Amino acid sequence: MASGQLSRAEALACAGCRHACHVMLYCDTRTQLFGRIPIRHVVLMQMRFDGLLGFPGGLVNPSEETLEAGLSRELSEELGVALPISVEDHVDSCHAPSSSSSSRQLITHFYVKKMEEEQIREVEKAAASTATDHGQEVLGMVRVPLYAMQGGDGGLASFLSHSFIGNARSQLIDSLLSLNLVSSAELQKALANSLKIHENAAEDLRAATETLLKLTCSGNKQFDPQQHNPAHA
């Protein structure tokens, strides 16, 4: 067992811990992007309310429900379908990085479930139409692009450079590797390109901040606070 990981029994024995369960739903596909780039697999993630990428799921109370029943309940809220999740779908449990929002330690339980392509399409449709969380806690489902394009920058590398909640990025990378959805060479290239994209994005953000400051300053020259403050009238 990798460091930081817990057995299911150890995790459930943790008194006072909070528990969250999330699942990676995926399928094989023969479809090709632009009729030439094999998509190979559809892997579902979601854009959360906080602007971060994560897997569907949420907090579960093991004193009231099993981890799997709790996960299935969360999925009906987020995806609009109550997918049955079983103990066999469980991949690992581990302590989440500590957060300032709660003093109680969080344990995250991760599951992986393989589905048929048609079932994945049904999930996507329901998530955007009947799911109660759509547009609120979940801003939308997204498919993870597993291919590389545009000299290696586009596709998986670009996707991995986004911001993820908790350990969701490593849950994705570990699963892609262990399920052989992407080779380790492809992943290494994607991660190396992702780091470069991240550095360029930091530059872009600095430039955008400077532009905003300049615009704010030039705007403020036209707006004379002395004239608009009743105390100076």
Ligand SMILES: O=c1[nH]cnc2c1ncn2[C@H]1C[C@H](O)[C@@H](COP(=O)(O)OP(=O)(O)O)O1
């Ligand atoms: O995809 C994830 N992978 C690992 N940890 C995650 C993921 N999504 C959320 N989390 C962590 C961080 C969150 O604070 C808790 C609770 O999850 P959340 O989905 O926000 O729970 P609720 O919908 O509010 O029940 O788990």
